[in-house]
Amino acid sequence: MRAGVLLMSHGFCLLEEMDISQRLPAYSNASAERRVLIVAHQFPPAGGVGVMRMLKLCRYLPEHGWRPAVLTGSAHEYGLQDPDLLAQCPELSVYRADVPTSLRVAHRALKAAFGHLGLGGPYRALGFQLRVYDDFKYWLPWAVVGGLRAERAFRPQVILASGNPFCSFQAATALAALTSLPLVLDYRDGWSWCGYRRRRGALPAWLERRLFEPACLASAQRVTTTSEPMARSLCAHYPQAEAKTAVIYNGYDPADFAGLDTNPEPGGPLSISYVGKFTAFHRPNRFLRGLRLALDRGCPPVRVTMAGGLDAGSEQAVRELGLESVVRLTPFLPHHQALAHLRADVLLSVLDYGPSHRDPIPGKLLEYVAARRPVLAVVPADSPASGIVRELGLGRVVDPEDGEAIAAAITELATEKQAHGRLPEPPRCPLAERYSRPFQAGQFAAVLEEALAIKAGGELGCSTRLGARS
Numbered sequence: 001m002r003a004g005v006l007l008m009s010h011g012f013c014l015l016e017e018m019d020i021s022q023r024l025p026a027y028s029n030a031s032a033e034r035r036v037l038i039v040a041h042q043f044p045p046a047g048g049v050g051v052m053r054m055l056k057l058c059r060y061l062p063e064h065g066w067r068p069a070v071l072t073g074s075a076h077e078y079g080l081q082d083p084d085l086l087a088q089c090p091e092l093s094v095y096r097a098d099v100p101t102s103l104r105v106a107h108r109a110l111k112a113a114f115g116h117l118g119l120g121g122p123y124r125a126l127g128f129q130l131r132v133y134d135d136f137k138y139w140l141p142w143a144v145v146g147g148l149r150a151e152r153a154f155r156p157q158v159i160l161a162s163g164n165p166f167c168s169f170q171a172a173t174a175l176a177a178l179t180s181l182p183l184v185l186d187y188r189d190g191w192s193w194c195g196y197r198r199r200r201g202a203l204p205a206w207l208e209r210r211l212f213e214p215a216c217l218a219s220a221q222r223v224t225t226t227s228e229p230m231a232r233s234l235c236a237h238y239p240q241a242e243a244k245t246a247v248i249y250n251g252y253d254p255a256d257f258a259g260l261d262t263n264p265e266p267g268g269p270l271s272i273s274y275v276g277k278f279t280a281f282h283r284p285n286r287f288l289r290g291l292r293l294a295l296d297r298g299c300p301p302v303r304v305t306m307a308g309g310l311d312a313g314s315e316q317a318v319r320e321l322g323l324e325s326v327v328r329l330t331p332f333l334p335h336h337q338a339l340a341h342l343r344a345d346v347l348l349s350v351l352d353y354g355p356s357h358r359d360p361i362p363g364k365l366l367e368y369v370a371a372r373r374p375v376l377a378v379v380p381a382d383s384p385a386s387g388i389v390r391e392l393g394l395g396r397v398v399d400p401e402d403g404e405a406i407a408a409a410i411t412e413l414a415t416e417k418q419a420h421g422r423l424p425e426p427p428r429c430p431l432a433e434r435y436s437r438p439f440q441a442g443q444f445a446a447v448l449e450e451a452l453a454i455k456a457g458g459e460l461g462c463s464t465r466l467g468a469r470s
Helices: 049-064 083-088 101-116 120-129 137-154 167-179 202-219 228-237 239-244 285-296 312-320 335-342 363-371 384-392 403-420 430-435 437-455
Strands: 002-009 012-019 034-039 066-072 093-096 158-163 183-187 222-225 245-247 270-275 302-307 327-330 346-350 375-378 395-398
Touching: 034 049, 034 137, 034 167, 034 437, 049 066, 049 083, 049 363, 049 437, 066 137, 083 335, 093 137, 137 167, 158 167, 158 437, 167 183, 167 202, 183 202, 183 437, 202 239, 222 228, 222 239, 222 437, 228 239, 228 245, 239 245, 270 335, 270 363, 270 403, 285 302, 285 312, 285 375, 285 403, 302 335, 312 327, 335 363, 346 363, 363 375, 363 384, 363 430, 375 384, 375 403, 384 395, 384 430, 395 403, 430 437
Parallel strands: 034 066, 034 158, 066 093, 158 183, 183 222, 222 245, 270 302, 270 346, 302 327, 346 375, 375 395
Antiparallel strands: 002 012, 002 245
């Protein structure tokens, strides 16, 4: 079994193709099915970008000799729903550990009682101070109980947890301790050291930083992140994680693009599409101001579609800037419907969390790779997202703090569209395969094999795992 893995050593991430069957004699029978229990509170029928990494892993892991099952929460914990996604994994076993309805009713009644007594404000303030790690903290005990049942039914050889929410990490850590199974932690976002998670009381922040996260990391045989800067940030805060940390990107699923036409109609105004969700922590406001500046200076016609939902602050910015006739907003869309909006002249990627949070790679940026349309990336110049756009020749990178540059980029693209009727496709790049979900499933399979070997007492020295990045 061969797979590529990005591994951390002394602050560097390098790509190596490893022959796992030769490295791990205890698990060298490539025909033997292995099993992994994935703990992921966020999973279909919940929708949104947060479910895609584990869903696609479940879809492609069997090709690498691993049968997955999923431990998750209630099917309706999340407001965004995309039930069609589960059809991609028809044979997947999904174990749901639901919080009892009576407990939810009691919690709502308690909140209402405090409100009637005029104590709603203090109750919310106390709740904030005690909000230890995420909005789904109440799931933890039920996840452990449900996980033990899943372990008895499924008999996995490894436990893999994906966060956020990080109750998945804590549940998986408890399960690994109770079952003596190896543990892999997959960071889709940063935890205690993440910029937008610092809005916590002092006690919860201290507990996350000093107790919960270190305990999970100490229990894990392997750790994965979605970018090199995220891995460096993790290892800067917890140096003990450096030797066990690997980088596996998010990516695109080629099957999602089979037969999908992303070429826009020639002529007409420049069409720009953004596919994804904006929140209070992640808004397109500076792009919108750059768009307004470009139009005020006589830019050729532009039509912008933002498909996936905007928070109230972003919608207000559209109105205040007088862009209602230019920017079309859609609510959250199921994934297969959202992909239809990739049929545009330019695909927009935005990363504007602020200077302290540049590590994430927007999930839709990597789907743009498969769409083969020019990209306008409004992202920090030193971010990993910027590096991917440049590496693959996807399009233009503009710093979100540079309104003049945003306006200039929009004007240049609109002028080119007006002059030639269409914009050329980005060149094909062989490096794009490393961002495909099947390739990344092979990387995960290699990490799972290593976790098995380490738990069995094997030694995989860091120096033997490094190779030239390709």
